[in-house]
Amino acid sequence: xxxxxxxxxxxxxxxxxxFALYVLAPIxxxxxxxxQSEAExxxxxxxxxxxxxxxxxxxxxxxxxxxxxxxENRKEGDTATGxxxxxxxxxxxxxxxxxxxxxxxVVILNLLVSVPAAYALAKIRFIGRDSSIYFMLTTRVIPDxxxxxxxxxxxxxxxxxxxxxxxxxxxxxxxVPFSTFILTGYFESLPDDLDKAARVDGCSRxxxxxxxxxxxxxxxxxxxxxxxxxxxxxxxxxxxxxxxxLASQTMPIxxxxxxxxxxxxxxxxxxxxxxxxxPPVVVAIMFERYIVSGLTAGAVKG
Amino acid sequence: MARIKFESVGxxxxxxxxxxxxxxxxxxxKEFLVLLGPSGCGKSTTLNMIAGLEDVTEGNLxxxxxxxxxxPPHKRDVAMVFQSYALYPNKTVYENIAFGLRMRKHPKDEVxxxxxxxxxxxxxxxxLERRPDQLSGGQRQRVALGRxxxxxxxxxxxxxxxxxxxxxxxxSMRAEIKQxxxxxxxxxxxxxxxxxxxxxxxDRIVVMRSGVVQQIGKPDDIYERPRNMFVASFLGNPPIxxxxxxxxxxxxxxxxxxxxxxxxxxxxxxxxVSGQAGRAVVLGIRAEDVASHSGESTDDCLQGRILSVLPVxxxxxxxxxxxxxxxxxxxxxxxxxxxxxxxxxxVNLNRLHLFDKQDSQSLVW
Numbered sequence: 001x002x003x004x005x006x007x008x009x010x011x012x013x014x015x016x017x018x019f020a021l022y023v024l025a026p027i028x029x030x031x032x033x034x035x036q037s038e039a040e041x042x043x044x045x046x047x048x049x050x051x052x053x054x055x056x057x058x059x060x061x062x063x064x065x066x067x068x069x070x071x072e073n074r075k076e077g078d079t080a081t082g083x084x085x086x087x088x089x090x091x092x093x094x095x096x097x098x099x100x101x102x103x104x105x106v107v108i109l110n111l112l113v114s115v116p117a118a119y120a121l122a123k124i125r126f127i128g129r130d131s132s133i134y135f136m137l138t139t140r141v142i143p144d145x146x147x148x149x150x151x152x153x154x155x156x157x158x159x160x161x162x163x164x165x166x167x168x169x170x171x172x173x174x175x176v177p178f179s180t181f182i183l184t185g186y187f188e189s190l191p192d193d194l195d196k197a198a199r200v201d202g203c204s205r206x207x208x209x210x211x212x213x214x215x216x217x218x219x220x221x222x223x224x225x226x227x228x229x230x231x232x233x234x235x236x237x238x239x240x241x242x243x244x245x246l247a248s249q250t251m252p253i254x255x256x257x258x259x260x261x262x263x264x265x266x267x268x269x270x271x272x273x274x275x276x277x278x279p280p281v282v283v284a285i286m287f288e289r290y291i292v293s294g295l296t297a298g299a300v301k302g
Numbered sequence: 303m304a305r306i307k308f309e310s311v312g313x314x315x316x317x318x319x320x321x322x323x324x325x326x327x328x329x330x331x332k333e334f335l336v337l338l339g340p341s342g343c344g345k346s347t348t349l350n351m352i353a354g355l356e357d358v359t360e361g362n363l364x365x366x367x368x369x370x371x372x373x374p375p376h377k378r379d380v381a382m383v384f385q386s387y388a389l390y391p392n393k394t395v396y397e398n399i400a401f402g403l404r405m406r407k408h409p410k411d412e413v414x415x416x417x418x419x420x421x422x423x424x425x426x427x428x429x430l431e432r433r434p435d436q437l438s439g440g441q442r443q444r445v446a447l448g449r450x451x452x453x454x455x456x457x458x459x460x461x462x463x464x465x466x467x468x469x470x471x472x473x474s475m476r477a478e479i480k481q482x483x484x485x486x487x488x489x490x491x492x493x494x495x496x497x498x499x500x501x502x503x504x505d506r507i508v509v510m511r512s513g514v515v516q517q518i519g520k521p522d523d524i525y526e527r528p529r530n531m532f533v534a535s536f537l538g539n540p541p542i543x544x545x546x547x548x549x550x551x552x553x554x555x556x557x558x559x560x561x562x563x564x565x566x567x568x569x570x571x572x573x574x575v576s577g578q579a580g581r582a583v584v585l586g587i588r589a590e591d592v593a594s595h596s597g598e599s600t601d602d603c604l605q606g607r608i609l610s611v612l613p614v615x616x617x618x619x620x621x622x623x624x625x626x627x628x629x630x631x632x633x634x635x636x637x638x639x640x641x642x643x644x645x646x647x648x649v650n651l652n653r654l655h656l657f658d659k660q661d662s663q664s665l666v667w
Contacts, residue, residue, distance in 0.1 A: 200381060
């Protein structure tokens with residue numbers, strides 16, 4: 001059976017549309033409801049487009065007062081938004097800062113470790129090279145939850161509980177093997193002769209890496225940056241275990257705490273959710289043109 | 303200026319594979335040396351050792367009188383041209399050529415002068431601002447040559463630089479490389495599996511096989527006086543013919559005999575094998591060392607049935623069956639030959655090769 005050209009394209013278009021809808025609808029609702037008051041969110045039927053758009057939710061985040069919600073005053077609500085501001089609202093911005101510090105540190109340290117490691121694995125022949133690559137991969141097979149207890153003891157012994165450093169160290173343990181694997185695949189796809197040519201031309205190993213390979217590996221570097229940034233930005237389980245106060249609590253922990261208060265404000269949580277997706281989206285837009293090629297290059301060869 | 307010396311050099315891999323065994327070789331300053339052999343013979347390994355891209359696991363490698371075994375590539379004064387060209391894809395032609403000079407911290411105006419100079423000589427000036435993916439194979443090859451040339455290195459290494467070019471371009475580039483060697487007055491080490499390239503370019507050829515040197519010598523030596531059957535068969539197009547047989551004394555003369563065929567050995571050969579009648583040997587006849595013969599058969603003639611005639615313009619190739627062996631010859635166009643005919647071919651006895659049947663070493667040279 002041959003589907004006519006036009007029919008085929010229409011079908012593809014329709015399928016893509018459906019998929020886009022599936023992916024975008026929750027985000028659309030998140031964004032839309034962050035501009036709605038609590039009363040409007042809970043109205044039936046729901047409004048996709050806010051009838052009375054309000055910035056109050058965002059305003060509260062940036063001006064959250066040190067207000068304790070108790071059993072006595074829990075019913076007062078917040079007249080401005082018609083919502084109920086969680087007692088931990090003021091923690092949101094500091095925790096975002098924590099998340100950013102952790103994510104950026106993880107990205108930078110990750111690159112510092114995985115780039116030279118991948119170059120060595122891809123271009124230098126040594127005994128145990130293949131087994132090291134597979135060994136690193138097997139670490140990705142172990143679910144994080146299995147590592148929580150050992151990680152916890154490790155962090156505790158180092159006296160790093162409730163410190164951002166504990167998160168940076170453990171996130172590196174999770175992300176470095178995968179980034180190294182992606183980069184190794186990409187470096188392997190670049191010809192060995194380039195490496196030789198550069199070294200004969202007068203580059204040391206390190207200069208070969210920085211002056212010749214890195215500019216060529218930009219797409220896969222971007223993939224790695226995105227992967228590590230998102231992994232640490234979104235990570236919840238380990239952060240829940242190791243953090244206790246605002247000294248180290250990251251955004252997912254604080255957002256989650258909004259649902260365990262006396263009152264739950266959907267509008268406020270959604271506004272926080274919108275803020276949470278801003279940094280990853282900004283990073284993605286910055287590197288947009290490299291993302292596809294970077295991911296596929298690693299995948300095909302790896 | 304560099305003289306390169308290999309002293310019992312070997313390359314053994316941890317898995318037991320031996321890429322190169324006991325290489326002793328002295329490459330003179332300004333010499334054009336060609337390493338020739340089939341793939342996997344260790345020729346590229348040898349070249350990479352000179353460049354410092356592979357470790358020397360046994361023996362010593364010297365530049366002049368200095369041991370170079372563990373000197374990294376960037377501290378050796380060598381330049382290299384690769385079969386794949388290995389141009390930096392993200393840099394322009396100009397940047398590609400200038401890169402080596404910049405790495406060695408030459409002043410900016412000198413870099414510019416040298417790059418433009420090389421580009422002029424290689425006739426790639428109009429291409430300087432392009433990127434490698436916008437160039438043809440031949441142009442890329444020139445850029446690769448330029449990149450090595452500007453460095454004015456003590457040793458110039460080439461790893462099958464012409465293998466990716468088409469046939470016509472390959473022949474013209476051969477001439478250019480030869481000129482380049484004369485102009486640069488430096489040591490060239492050139493790796494190839496193409497015997498024609500080796501014969502045209504080399505001052506000396508090193509024939510290698512499975513990591514072992516088979517013969518070192520001037521192109522003529524290698525071609526005319528091969529030490530063993532491998533060297534004899536590796537050079538020559540179409541390849542040399544081999545025929546098993548025995549030595550025999552007949553009528554006071556030493557002859558090669560196989561069935562009805564008897565070829566009288568020339569004095570210089572007979573002398574080497576005197577008193578060895580009955581010894582099993584292999585006779586080698588180069589394709590071009592026969593000529594069509596008319597009239598009576600003499601004691602330097604081959605007789606056989608023609609299996610096929612292949613005209614190749616200037617000459618014709620004959621496939622002849624002699625005493626159960628298929629032989630391949632090149633003869634002039636004058637001789638009228640047809641498939642199925644009986645051919646009478648006169649052999650140039652002075653150019654016969656004789657090898658031992660057991661160890662395939664030459665009995666003549």
